[in-house]
Amino acid sequence: MATDGIPNEKVRDALRAAHLYYLQDLTMEAIASELHTSRSSVSRLLGFARDIGLVEIQVKSPADRISSVQDRIHEQHGVNAYVVPVPDSTAEVDRLERVAMSAARILGPFFDSNMTMGIAWGSTLSAVSRHLQDKVTHNSQIVQLNGASNAQTTGIGYASEIMSRFGRAFGAYVQQFPVPAFFDDPRTKEVLWRERSIRRVLEIQKRMDIALFGLGSALADVPSHVYVGGYLDEADFEQLRHSEVVGDVATVFYRADGSSDDIPMNARSSGPSLSLLSKVSRRVCVVSGRSKLPALRGALAAGVMTDLIIDEATAHSLLDG
């Protein structure tokens, strides 16, 4: 069942309240008397209705796009841009939070029944997962794009929490990917990739309709989760520097020109190769913060995304540079 343990009656009331409030502009007071309950209950009921996704609010830019920034990004880089307004003064953390919230809202309409969405993991995705609006879908699934365990931990807690938040929000089946983020030996990966249990996941990945990911910025001042979680050692870093890596998508690395060939680390990565990724019809990238700029430029050069959700300041920098 999609409607877990929630009494059907409550949903019915919530639906009715939402209808009266949002479609008929009644005040909560009026709705309360109509439902024979107190105003405060109505307030809570409406909150519930929003939570379970009975109410969808869209903000549409008028046909004559105000935010020409989005258009210019589209022209220059061929991706659909969603520029999230955030004042420059905002702290980096808040900025990510706000971009993530918008991303979660934008994502809603993208995902629907009978679809498969692949998601990476990291601080960006974690933030997005915390702001997802519920939306009922059927026969849909969420699949993890790259492994999360490392020498220290299984990484289960972090990555799988992201996964399950997505699964819960959409009522989708969640397919974990229980492999390490990076293998010590590329041959291990090759062997493991032949296992049926793994191939099943790889097959699902291959059929996904949407991919959702943030960007890792290898050597930026604000290192991404992959770079501080004990996934890589000093030798690995040295190797990345030597390969002139500027960023990664789902633990697959690339250079400033978008190329990702002959980067030894990729043979050890559990993530989907960029060429495989680019077969997905919709590839949504969420970026927040100027420190991601080099990684973003590389990712754009690689043509890794079709849709970009980005904060205002970084969007401007992207165009200025």
Add this chain to the structure above:
Amino acid sequence: MATDGIPNEKVRDALRAAHLYYLQDLTMEAIASELHTSRSSVSRLLGFARDIGLVEIQVKSPADRISSVQDRIHEQHGVNAYVVPVPDSTAEVDRLERVAMSAARILGPFFDSNMTMGIAWGSTLSAVSRHLQDKVTHNSQIVQLNGASNAQTTGIGYASEIMSRFGRAFGAYVQQFPVPAFFDDPRTKEVLWRERSIRRVLEIQKRMDIALFGLGSALADVPSHVYVGGYLDEADFEQLRHSEVVGDVATVFYRADGSSDDIPMNARSSGPSLSLLSKVSRRVCVVSGRSKLPALRGALAAGVMTDLIIDEATAHSLLDG
């Protein structure tokens, strides 16, 4: 221009405010400081944003339809039903008002650029027109379905006000139909229908993508606008009674079984014949109040509508009877 005399800057701010408020859940206070203005201005800005249709709020019934009423109506009568929740105790006038408000909201998504919508006129349509949400469309038009003038007045004020409200809300071109609601002599109609200026309108009607109308209930306790506005005289009423008429759509009459042949009054009516109307792909009917029930049954029998927007009580009566 679609964006009349509104300074572009205001729209930009409104869009930004809407984004921050609806998509990032900021408080108006926070938005005010971000836009360097006062909280009250933000409140007004958001109101403006809603007015010009930057914000769209949808209430979606979950897949497992709560309101089985809609489904049952669909099964029994083959039309898409939208049941508007209204308590039974509500006065007839308020009821119409609330149904109209919901209708206006439901209508929004139906109409888009490059479309033509034909509309009737009457108290129901008038109410709907007063609650329309703005929506920017291009190359779209609104066409009047039936004439509005009578022996006393040209009817211009009333009908054309409805028309122009629709036109304004959608930024659509408005095509009036400057003929009497009923001709005294059917031959006058025949002759006039050959005039090029009239044929032009008839051509537009023929190509419309949506038709929107209420129902007239001929002999009900609450007579419709047509029946009190001096459009018909006592002889006409007698004739209608004799023809066993139960209602009308855009001044075209029909019987309880849905038939409309051999009703003399129809030869004098300026409205589109039911057979012509039924060629329109989407035909939306708005009904409020139990007194419309006989007219509604007849209209359903005639298969005149594809979508029905109706108040709860009347919907129940429809199923019960």
Add this chain to the structure above:
DNA sequence: AGAGCGTCTGCACATATGTGCATTCGACTT
């Protein structure tokens, strides 16, 4: 029956939002 537990309710209060009004600002007229 009665204790234990979690959920739901309405109250009272804390916040957040809407709006009349007087004032200011700018564009345009005389």
Add this chain to the structure above:
DNA sequence: AAGTCGAATGCACATATGTGCAGACGCTCT
């Protein structure tokens, strides 16, 4: 330059909405 008008602003107040809390209610378990 002064005058006129309308739009835009912020203040103060009126409404509307959100939420902590204590009590009520309906369970289960003993």
